[in-house]
Amino acid sequence: MSNVSHFEILTNRDKEIREKIRRYVFDLQHLVSLLDTHIEIEERRKGVLDPARPDYPVAALRLRARRDNLTATISDLEKTLAANPTRQARPAKSIH
Secondary structure, three states: OOOOOHHHHHHHHHHHHHHHHHHHHHHHHHHHHHHHHHHHHHHHHHOOOOOOOOOOOHHHHHHHHHHHHHHHHHHHHHHHHHHOOOOOOOOOOOOO
16 A cells, blocks of 8 residues: 555646646746747838738738637636645654
8 A cells, every 4th residue: 555645646636737837837838939030020021010001911910819818817826826835744743
């Protein structure tokens, strides 16, 4: 029989999930950076920097929408991490 408690199993699983979320956030931040670069390239290519202008590149508008969605997702994931701190292991019971 294993000496690992149910609580320890849940704590380890929680740590694994939190680490996956951190990796997702890192990857999504990288994607946002790439999208920013592509938006800038598209704006320079067309010579239009203001999204409110009717001649603003459609590709840049779509990239901006994608970037904004990813930014919102990152924010939600970071809130999840902040709202659910890692469980601390309970001290072992002493037997006297």
